[in-house]
Amino acid sequence: MEMKKISSLCAVILAAVIMISCLMIPASAVNSKVVRKPDSTTFYQGVDWMYSKSGEILLMKGGLNLSGTSISYNNKTVDYKKSNFGPNMYAKSNSGTWRAGKNTIRIYCDSFDGVYALCEVYFASVTKISIVRTPKTKLVVGVEWNYGIGKDVEMTKYDLTGTIISATYDNAATQTVEAPNACLNWSIPEDTNEVLPTDDTLYITFCGKKAPFNVTFVTETSFSKGDVSLDKKINAYDALNLLQYATGSITLSPTQIGLGDIDGNKKINSADALYILQYVVGIKNSL
Numbered sequence: 390m391e392m393k394k395i396s397s398l399c400a401v402i403l404a405a406v407i408m409i410s411c412l413m414i415p416a417s418a419v420n421s422k423v424v425r426k427p428d429s430t431t432f433y434q435g436v437d438w439m440y441s442k443s444g445e446i447l448l449m450k451g452g453l454n455l456s457g458t459s460i461s462y463n464n465k466t467v468d469y470k471k472s473n474f475g476p477n478m479y480a481k482s483n484s485g486t487w488r489a490g491k492n493t494i495r496i497y498c499d500s501f502d503g504v505y506a507l508c509e510v511y512f513a514s515v516t517k518i519s520i521v522r523t524p525k526t527k528l529v530v531g532v533e534w535n536y537g538i539g540k541d542v543e544m545t546k547y548d549l550t551g552t553i554i555s556a557t558y559d560n561a562a563t564q565t566v567e568a569p570n571a572c573l574n575w576s577i578p579e580d581t582n583e584v585l586p587t588d589d590t591l592y593i594t595f596c597g598k599k600a601p602f603n604v605t606f607v608t609e610t611s612f613s614k615g616d617v618s619l620d621k622k623i624n625a626y627d628a629l630n631l632l633q634y635a636t637g638s639i640t641l642s643p644t645q646i647g648l649g650d651i652d653g654n655k656k657i658n659s660a661d662a663l664y665i666l667q668y669v670v671g672i673k674n675s676l
């Protein structure tokens with residue numbers, strides 16, 4: 390009889406433990422529902438994410454853009470919005486680690502404490518790049534580069550500002566990327582340890598891919614006003630360079646911009662190109 394009482398008591402205690410355990414399940418274990426997915430569920434290497442030196446994926450914008458998302462929980466639906474305090478939703482990797490390709494994310498909302506909704510997204514990787522607008526291609530000694538000990542080229546103030554590339558991804562999509570960008574850089578050819586003033590090729594690099602472009606290492610330091618091409622001549626080609634720069638087709642170095650600002654208004658436009666053309670045909674005697 391005593392044993393039956395003990396067994397019954399144990400059964401009651403076990404049932405109570407089970408009930409309490411169920412009540413103590415954390416809210417995060419109960420998922421809310423995605424009513425509307427983010428406007429974009431594809432995130433692009435070099436635009437939205439990048440690899441660290443250790444190979445870990447880092448989000449480049451502080452987090453995934455969840456614009457357009459709506460999630461619901463307990464018959465309440467909340468839309469994504471941003472305020473002065475930041476967005477009301479954020480995402481974490483469901484596995485704890487981001488990876489290239491498919492990812493399952495947890496979407497958390499400020500209105501639902503600890504509760505998350507699951508959503509599938511894709512991290513697209515770069516497969517190739519092409520140059521849309523080259524960086525500065527006329528590099529002047531003493532400005533963008535100097536002579537090294539072995540008379541090789543040592544770059545000084547060369548940057549890629551204005552450079553535009555087109556990146557193709559493993560999902561066949563393309564993205565236009567403009568410098569400055571943390572993943573957009575330049576390099577010398579792989580088969581050499583140095584660049585000489587007589588060399589004419591550098592590379593744009595982006596997320597492990599590269600594309601060549603031609604440069605000229607200008608060894609002269611004195612140029613005439615209007616000699617935008619830095620070839621010791623003033624002709625229609627210089628005017629064309631200015632028009633291309635004014636329309637965003639090419640980039641020019643600070644030296645070239647200074648030589649092309651004929652009217653001295655600190656701007657490059659069609660008026661400067663016209664001055665050069667007038668000088669070339671003899672309408673103007675000087676620049």
